[in-house]
Amino acid sequence: MMFRKISLIFLIITLSAACAFAKKEPKYGQVRQLTPEQAALVQKAVAREKVLIRSIKLRTPLVETYIQNTRPDVKLYEVPISDTYMLSRVDFGKVFTDKAFVNRPAGSSSSGKHKFFSGSLASITGLTKALGLEKFTYQPNGFMGMMFLDPTGFDTQHYVFSFVRPEFVGSVRTWVFDVHPRPEVKGMGRFYGRVWIEDEDGNIVRFNGTYTAPTSEDSSKYYFHFDSWRMNVQPGVWLPIAVYVEETTRMEGNKTVGLKAQTHFWGYSLKLPTRDSENVSIKVDDAVDNSQDSQDVGPLQASRIWVSQAENNVIDRLVEAGLVAPLTQGGYENKVLDQIVINLVVPNNLAFTDQLHTRILLTDTIETTTVGNTILISKGLIDTLPNEPAIASVVAMELAHIAMGHHIDTRYAFNDRLLFPDESTFVRINMYHNDHDNQEAAKKAMEYLQNSMYKDQLPTAGLYYAQLVDRAKALKGLTTPRLGDSLLKTDGTPWMAALQKMAPKLNWDDLTQMAALPLESWLKTDPWDDKVHQLNAKIYAPMNARDKMPFEVTPIFYKLQRYDVSRVTTPAASASGTAAPPPASDQPAAKPNDAPSSPPAEQAPAGDTNTTQQQPPAAAPNQ
Amino acid sequence: MMRQSIVALLSIVLAAGTLSARSQVVPAAAKSPFSITVGGMASAFQPDYAGVDGFVETSPYRLYGVGTYVDVRFTRWVQIEGEARWLRFNQFDHIYQDNYLIGPRFPIHHFHFLRATPYVKALGGYAKMGLGYYYAGEGNYVLVTGKFTDIAYGGGVDLKLNKRFSIRAFDFEYQQYPKFVKNSLLQGQQLFPYGASVGIGYKLF
Numbered sequence: 047m048m049f050r051k052i053s054l055i056f057l058i059i060t061l062s063a064a065c066a067f068a069k070k071e072p073k074y075g076q077v078r079q080l081t082p083e084q085a086a087l088v089q090k091a092v093a094r095e096k097v098l099i100r101s102i103k104l105r106t107p108l109v110e111t112y113i114q115n116t117r118p119d120v121k122l123y124e125v126p127i128s129d130t131y132m133l134s135r136v137d138f139g140k141v142f143t144d145k146a147f148v149n150r151p152a153g154s155s156s157s158g159k160h161k162f163f164s165g166s167l168a169s170i171t172g173l174t175k176a177l178g179l180e181k182f183t184y185q186p187n188g189f190m191g192m193m194f195l196d197p198t199g200f201d202t203q204h205y206v207f208s209f210v211r212p213e214f215v216g217s218v219r220t221w222v223f224d225v226h227p228r229p230e231v232k233g234m235g236r237f238y239g240r241v242w243i244e245d246e247d248g249n250i251v252r253f254n255g256t257y258t259a260p261t262s263e264d265s266s267k268y269y270f271h272f273d274s275w276r277m278n279v280q281p282g283v284w285l286p287i288a289v290y291v292e293e294t295t296r297m298e299g300n301k302t303v304g305l306k307a308q309t310h311f312w313g314y315s316l317k318l319p320t321r322d323s324e325n326v327s328i329k330v331d332d333a334v335d336n337s338q339d340s341q342d343v344g345p346l347q348a349s350r351i352w353v354s355q356a357e358n359n360v361i362d363r364l365v366e367a368g369l370v371a372p373l374t375q376g377g378y379e380n381k382v383l384d385q386i387v388i389n390l391v392v393p394n395n396l397a398f399t400d401q402l403h404t405r406i407l408l409t410d411t412i413e414t415t416t417v418g419n420t421i422l423i424s425k426g427l428i429d430t431l432p433n434e435p436a437i438a439s440v441v442a443m444e445l446a447h448i449a450m451g452h453h454i455d456t457r458y459a460f461n462d463r464l465l466f467p468d469e470s471t472f473v474r475i476n477m478y479h480n481d482h483d484n485q486e487a488a489k490k491a492m493e494y495l496q497n498s499m500y501k502d503q504l505p506t507a508g509l510y511y512a513q514l515v516d517r518a519k520a521l522k523g524l525t526t527p528r529l530g531d532s533l534l535k536t537d538g539t540p541w542m543a544a545l546q547k548m549a550p551k552l553n554w555d556d557l558t559q560m561a562a563l564p565l566e567s568w569l570k571t572d573p574w575d576d577k578v579h580q581l582n583a584k585i586y587a588p589m590n591a592r593d594k595m596p597f598e599v600t601p602i603f604y605k606l607q608r609y610d611v612s613r614v615t616t617p618a619a620s621a622s623g624t625a626a627p628p629p630a631s632d633q634p635a636a637k638p639n640d641a642p643s644s645p646p647a648e649q650a651p652a653g654d655t656n657t658t659q660q661q662p663p664a665a666a667p668n669q
Numbered sequence: 670m671m672r673q674s675i676v677a678l679l680s681i682v683l684a685a686g687t688l689s690a691r692s693q694v695v696p697a698a699a700k701s702p703f704s705i706t707v708g709g710m711a712s713a714f715q716p717d718y719a720g721v722d723g724f725v726e727t728s729p730y731r732l733y734g735v736g737t738y739v740d741v742r743f744t745r746w747v748q749i750e751g752e753a754r755w756l757r758f759n760q761f762d763h764i765y766q767d768n769y770l771i772g773p774r775f776p777i778h779h780f781h782f783l784r785a786t787p788y789v790k791a792l793g794g795y796a797k798m799g800l801g802y803y804y805a806g807e808g809n810y811v812l813v814t815g816k817f818t819d820i821a822y823g824g825g826v827d828l829k830l831n832k833r834f835s836i837r838a839f840d841f842e843y844q845q846y847p848k849f850v851k852n853s854l855l856q857g858q859q860l861f862p863y864g865a866s867v868g869i870g871y872k873l874f
Binding site (some may be wrong): 182183184185187188189191192194196197198199233234235236237257260266267268269270291 | 693694695696697698699700701702745
């Protein structure tokens with residue numbers, strides 16, 4: 047009996063002692079008393095934050111997160127070892143969550159081959175995910191949440207503010223405060239770090255820190271450190287645009303791994319009232335009323351019109367889904383890509399009866415495809431291409447697809463086939479070519495390049511493919527196409543293998559050799575209207591091998607500006623229609639020598655990167 | 670009285686365990702909480718059976734033994750423990766108890782202090798018991814054994830040493846054999862052995 051009592055008392059004492067020694071809340075820096083002026087600005091910021099949350103509740107922007115896991119490297123400091131790509135639409139209805147875009151089935155690839163066991167592997171992966179047996183999983187919701195400091199409790203009752211200093215972020219004057227939860231406020235997921243509050247309306251324009259972690263040591267949930275940016279996209283409206291995430295000492299198993307990620311938001315003005323894309327009305331802004339000049343149409347012409355109708359439907363649907371950038375007149379597509387098309391079309395005497403267009407897929411994945419006479423190149427691909435010959439090599443292959451008649455399925459000429467939620471786009475629209483078509487197009491593309499002004503610069507272009515092959519195994523998320531074709535075959539070799547063979551050996555120590563650029567090197571997406579603009583940034587040559595960072599995620603920095611209507615060349619709130627682009631084939635005969643050919647040190651693609659770009663509606667972010 | 674105290678204790682710790690902290694912003698990543706830990710332990714138990722005419726009573730001879738346990742963790746709060754214990758030392762009149770138990774285990778909290786995890790558990794299974802020698806007539810004695818349903822309530826504290834090893838600093842179990850029957854005269858009798866264990870565990874993955 048005595049033994050029973052002793053045992054029970056010992057158990058109770060042990061439990062009580064453990065509770066008594068529970069970890070205390072983390073200690074923060076000393077709090078500095080705010081002046082009345084500072085306190086007033088903080089109150090303004092709290093109020094504006096609530097307005098921002100209400101504003102985002104009305105919208106369903108797209109959110110793209112690209113994560114690279116890295117390991118330390120003696121020469122390059124760190125190298126990516128694996129990656130994850132996530133694309134979702136913010137759904138801030140009853141709860142703040144996301145609707146992930148469904149990837150096309152694992153078996154379907156640009157090669158068109160169904161990989162043996164791929165279905166079984168997918169189901170096993172799904173099963174392990176459902177059972178929670180996966181080792182480490184990233185949550186799209188968690189990265190998306192970094193657009194807010196605290197969606198439900200950001201106020202002076204829950205947080206303590208300490209003034210740091212005034213500071214300019216770009217041309218916006220801000221007051222900087224350190225913020226942390228009050229000691230009595232418990233729970234995880236509360237922001238602590240630094241905030242930049244603009245001094246006119248009290249909008250938070252940047253915040254940098256992390257969220258309070260679970261108090262339990264053994265918790266399996268993780269918050270990362272991040273730097274979140276907002277932009278003045280409309281008068282008085284500051285909206286989240288990008289987040290940079292970095293952890294350099296995360297433990298995974300017994301290994302020390304790092305993490306770098308970028309999250310981008312866009313498509314704010316696309317879907318104001320609707321939560322789900324019922325697609326009841328697809329806008330075709332560039333539809334032209336041709337009823338006045340009606341005439342008979344022959345069978346061939348009817349077929350072409352039919353194909354063209356399918357193409358237009360698909361492009362319009364992709365623009366509406368926020369996956370293809372609306373065309374900016376005189377923008378990057380016209381100034382750079384169309385010019386390269388001309389530089390290839392003219393010397394090869396390609397007589398296209400229909401107009402050729404180029405458009406930009408807004409994803410960071412490296413992919414390209416054609417929809418009828420429209421060449422689609424992903425933003426991620428353009429961003430990483432180091433020079434004009436490399437861009438030309440991509441364009442040449444797509445041009446070959448068009449010339450060889452590899453058009454998309456005409457079933458999309460029926461609008462009902464495009465009535466699906468945006469999140470199903472990758473599954474419902476098939477825009478990739480089969481292996482045979484890609485093989486043929488690659489051969490033809492080499493002919494086009496050999497006949498063009500780029501023929502002497504092909505080894506430079508080939509370097510890109512060599513670098514891509516080098517990094518492809520680690521960066522599967524980046525190199526796996528969502529809509530179009532991969533630049534690589536299923537065996538990991540590039541379709542343009544002939545070009546890769548012409549390239550010199552990759553040499554990290556050769557600083558003039560820029561095989562591929564980091565992500566976000568050339569283009570920026572306007573988060574309000576989805577248009578893409580070329581960065582107006584100074585280009586720096588690498589000083590060492592670590593500066594090269596091919597295909598890598600890098601930190602984000604914006605030189606913020608206040609929204610200024612007079613600086614906006616086109617109305618920021620313009621509808622996201624597809625304005626008719628100028629036909630490339632209608633351009634006067636191209637003068638190949640006119641196309642700028644930039645030296646590698648400047649890494650400039652076609653177009654003058656030093657010319658002032660069209661300003662986005664608000665700030666001109668310089669990275 | 671003893672039973673009531675234990676029920677009250679279990680209720681308190683379970684209620685404490687279900688208080689989950691609400692997060693403002695959801696975490697960006699989650700590691701799979703699934704893990705399997707195996708371990709060995711040494712135990713000291715009061716068998717609650719003295720072997721005198723088969724009556725249930727506190728024995729002056731405490732049983733000692735060894736055992737093994739497996740903890741399967743599915744989530745932070747959903748865990749299963751299985752254990753086997755052989756209380757074979759310090760026997761009196763060949764009275765011994767073996768336990769084979771499995772059931773849910775609830776960690777209450779993970780503390781930074783000593784990296785301690787107090788837990789409670791409720792296990793079920795069976796016990797094999799040696800009941801001692803009994804007179805079988807004609808001058809013969811036979812060793813009688815029995816197999817009984819065994820329910821165990823308990824709790825303890827695990828201390829995490831490193832990624833792989835942990836110490837079971839203290840584990841208390843209060844067992845119940847609801848249908849402990851020696852002979853027809855004693856029907857309705859229950860046995861309540863109890864005891865404590867210490868051990869060491871190794872996390873397989």
